[in-house]
Amino acid sequence: PDFExxxxxxxxxxxxxxxxxxxxxxxxxLGYYYNSIGRKLID
Structure with a gap:
């Protein structure tokens, strides 16, 4: 997808x-709060 x-x-x-x-x-x-299964949490 085009996140921008x-x-x-x-x-x-x-x-x-x-x-x-x-x-x-x-x-x-891009500055997203991103949560994915099995990977580190970023915010």
Missing amino acids: KMDSSLSNKVIFDGRNLYDLQKMID
């Missing part, structure tokens, strides 16, 4: 990734 484009339509930048599809560093760089 989604930013304008989200009231909170929160992603729950149950399949570990997205890159942790990209989520950090």
Whole structure:
């Protein structure tokens, strides 16, 4: 997905990734609260 484009339509930048599809560093760089199964929690 185009996370930069989604930013304008989200009231909170929160992603729950149950399949570990997205890159942790990209989520950090984009400023998302990101939770994925089996990986470290970032906020």
